[in-house]
Amino acid sequence: MIRILALVANLVLCYALTSCKTKTTQETDSSNHLKHENSAYLLQHAQNPVDWYPWSDAAMQKAKEEKKLIIVSIGYSSCHWCHVMEKESFSDTTVSRFMNSHFVSIKVDREERPDVDNMYMSDCQRSNGGACGWPLNAITNSEGKTIWVTTYLSKDEWLKALQSIQAAYQEDPNEIEKMTRNFGQGNDEFSIAKEANLKFETSKISEMTKAIKNELDFVNGGKKTDIKFPLPSLLRSCYEVGFRQKDNSLLSFTETTLDKLLAGGIHDQLEGGFSRYSTDPLWKVPHFEKMLYDNAQLASMYSLAYQKTKKPSYLYTLQKLLKFTEQNLRSPESGFYSSIDADSDHQEGKYYAWTMDEIKNAITSEQDQNLLIDYYSITSNGNWEHNKNVLIQSADKTALTKKYKLPLDSIQSKIEALNLKLIAAKSNRTKPHLDKKIICSWSSMMTKAYADAFAATGNTAYKDIAISSGDFLIKYMLHDSTKLYRSFSNGKHGSMGFLDDYAFCIDAFIRLYEISFDEKWLYLAKNLSEFAIANFSVENNPYFYYSSTTDNKVNTRKIEMDDQVTPSSNSVMCDNLHRLGLYFNIASYVARSQEMVYHVIAEKAESDPFFYSNWLRIYHEFATPMYEVAIVGENVTALQNEILSHYIPHMILLGGKNEGTLELLKEKLQEGDTYIYVCKNKVCKLPVNNVQKAIPLIQ
Numbered sequence: 001m002i003r004i005l006a007l008v009a010n011l012v013l014c015y016a017l018t019s020c021k022t023k024t025t026q027e028t029d030s031s032n033h034l035k036h037e038n039s040a041y042l043l044q045h046a047q048n049p050v051d052w053y054p055w056s057d058a059a060m061q062k063a064k065e066e067k068k069l070i071i072v073s074i075g076y077s078s079c080h081w082c083h084v085m086e087k088e089s090f091s092d093t094t095v096s097r098f099m100n101s102h103f104v105s106i107k108v109d110r111e112e113r114p115d116v117d118n119m120y121m122s123d124c125q126r127s128n129g130g131a132c133g134w135p136l137n138a139i140t141n142s143e144g145k146t147i148w149v150t151t152y153l154s155k156d157e158w159l160k161a162l163q164s165i166q167a168a169y170q171e172d173p174n175e176i177e178k179m180t181r182n183f184g185q186g187n188d189e190f191s192i193a194k195e196a197n198l199k200f201e202t203s204k205i206s207e208m209t210k211a212i213k214n215e216l217d218f219v220n221g222g223k224k225t226d227i228k229f230p231l232p233s234l235l236r237s238c239y240e241v242g243f244r245q246k247d248n249s250l251l252s253f254t255e256t257t258l259d260k261l262l263a264g265g266i267h268d269q270l271e272g273g274f275s276r277y278s279t280d281p282l283w284k285v286p287h288f289e290k291m292l293y294d295n296a297q298l299a300s301m302y303s304l305a306y307q308k309t310k311k312p313s314y315l316y317t318l319q320k321l322l323k324f325t326e327q328n329l330r331s332p333e334s335g336f337y338s339s340i341d342a343d344s345d346h347q348e349g350k351y352y353a354w355t356m357d358e359i360k361n362a363i364t365s366e367q368d369q370n371l372l373i374d375y376y377s378i379t380s381n382g383n384w385e386h387n388k389n390v391l392i393q394s395a396d397k398t399a400l401t402k403k404y405k406l407p408l409d410s411i412q413s414k415i416e417a418l419n420l421k422l423i424a425a426k427s428n429r430t431k432p433h434l435d436k437k438i439i440c441s442w443s444s445m446m447t448k449a450y451a452d453a454f455a456a457t458g459n460t461a462y463k464d465i466a467i468s469s470g471d472f473l474i475k476y477m478l479h480d481s482t483k484l485y486r487s488f489s490n491g492k493h494g495s496m497g498f499l500d501d502y503a504f505c506i507d508a509f510i511r512l513y514e515i516s517f518d519e520k521w522l523y524l525a526k527n528l529s530e531f532a533i534a535n536f537s538v539e540n541n542p543y544f545y546y547s548s549t550t551d552n553k554v555n556t557r558k559i560e561m562d563d564q565v566t567p568s569s570n571s572v573m574c575d576n577l578h579r580l581g582l583y584f585n586i587a588s589y590v591a592r593s594q595e596m597v598y599h600v601i602a603e604k605a606e607s608d609p610f611f612y613s614n615w616l617r618i619y620h621e622f623a624t625p626m627y628e629v630a631i632v633g634e635n636v637t638a639l640q641n642e643i644l645s646h647y648i649p650h651m652i653l654l655g656g657k658n659e660g661t662l663e664l665l666k667e668k669l670q671e672g673d674t675y676i677y678v679c680k681n682k683v684c685k686l687p688v689n690n691v692q693k694a695i696p697l698i699q
Helices: 002-015 057-066 080-090 093-102 114-127 155-171 173-182 202-213 232-245 248-263 292-309 312-328 356-362 366-375 397-404 408-428 440-457 460-477 499-516 519-535 569-584 587-605 609-623 636-644 691-698
Strands: 052-054 069-075 103-109 136-140 146-150 487-489 627-632 651-656 675-680
Touching: 052 057, 057 069, 057 103, 069 114, 069 155, 080 093, 080 155, 093 103, 093 155, 114 136, 114 146, 136 155, 146 155, 146 173, 155 173, 202 232, 202 248, 202 587, 202 609, 232 248, 232 292, 232 609, 248 292, 248 312, 292 312, 292 440, 312 440, 356 366, 356 408, 366 397, 366 408, 397 408, 440 460, 440 499, 440 636, 460 499, 499 519, 499 569, 499 636, 499 651, 519 569, 569 587, 569 609, 569 651, 587 609, 627 636, 627 691, 636 651, 636 691, 675 691
Parallel strands: 052 103, 069 103, 627 651
Antiparallel strands: 069 136, 136 146, 627 675
8 A cells, every 4th residue: 555655646746847748549429428518628528538527416426326436637728738638648548448447537627616626726735745736636535535636647647646546446445535534625714813902013014024025036026936927916915015115125026027027928019918927037938828817917907007107118018908808808798708728739839939930921121020039039049949939028128229220119119010010920820729718706807907997097998898897797697686606608607606706796896886986886795795794604703715605515615815826815805895894884894804804914924924915915904094085076077087097005985976875975065066085084184176185185
């Protein structure tokens, strides 16, 4: 048994980037239990010779009746290594025969069932020291409890691992069952000690930002790692805390990161949008898949940075990103699609990279060729594999103005014209696969991003898209006025929503209120919050489980705390409750929010504050309380739009032509005039009638 476990453990270490490709025999007439599913990822495996089942009671029951172990394989449609394993292993008849004979095999789309993914990803991280990713492959007992878990394995490694585990199971099933104890799946509890008086201190913020700074790359942006993710939640927190604490190093770090991102290969220099991460510390060569959640958060981040700095490069990047979104990711119903694949024609990045010859064939003028080659630092050897170039803005632009005897504006306009020629030249390339699944939480993020873009730029087209996308969430994702669906695709809904769906939808609705002053958005946010409180949490614990008490049940109910590529669902709910508590004067909401953030910062974040950045931002909102800024009167829209154009992260904004139903607007309407009221803790300063007078009262 020890020998078998050692073999399996060694195989785990091989997952990284090794690829032992072998010829496979595809059974073209094969189909399995995935053929009627709606998920693009599951349908990619519907013709595999593996007898895949979707995650279901039927698959579990089959395993119990036949006394078989279960293979749970998790991925998503734009995942490069998922495609590799599908081609190498799951399309191979030798592998599939063994899997079909000895296991019940289940395929899971992590984007549709993040609760299942969370469960096995947690097991993987505990057993593999955090070295985990997708595809995620677990061997479980018939109840779905983990026996062994790994990520990508080559065909030979995968087959040997299955053979070893199956041999051990035949030898002693009870011994294999005991291995589930190593993972100990169960409810993820976070117990807290009740305190009567919660003290929020700016000294705590200084402590934690000092620790975070140790992990920041102030030269190249992002975290000090060889592989870099944009981490927009971290950027937002650094920007806001830096602004409020007058910490120029945090402000500089954030803007440096944004500058490096927009110039790097992680940014699609031609069509806009950002890839998921960079494979190097300089943002040069990305992993080319594009995820909606990254682009939504970065759109919001560039909006905030443009509000504060008015830098043309931030505006240009934002406009290009949103144009890319409208052309590629927006559905006819006004939702937003989830992702674009990294691969086309079975090659990663083929759609995006260029050889020198391809550049010269696309641009006929020698002078234009030279300008483009200099601007993007294109070489014959390339900056990536196979002598290909990922386009990067790495040239000294001042030197270009001297070399080509053109002002910078002319060079920029010339580059934009040449970019269009490159786009036309690659129009005959195979486009990467688009996953048209609409995920509630991610679509909500992009809805908010358009609202943020309108606030920053005043472009009413962005406001119109934000509102129509909010209406999409109501029409297609909301059920019985309080319940959300997780996903929508091909006219069908997926499972019921998870906490992140509620958290980000509520967040988007609050922002839609701030740009429209239409109270329906606030009441929708409040209704969803009440449902989440009733169905995602338990008495005497302020935190929320990731899945509800009634839907999508799995072996473990996770409490998601860490802020990573997206802020944790609990931190977003914490922020939502605080803001809604202020809007509706609900003391219990504010108190719960305070309790949530206080204990996370005091008991979890001290050891590693880097992964609690959004919590730290919210903590700041209690250490130095937010302003309540109300605008009431006939000229409300003009003043509202003007104040929205400023970077003011420490306020809630409310108002209308009349007083509406919110307590904070009572007795503030003065006939014939429009006034701005700057308040804190419900105590208001003298009203003013223009934004120039209001801004100093807030700052």
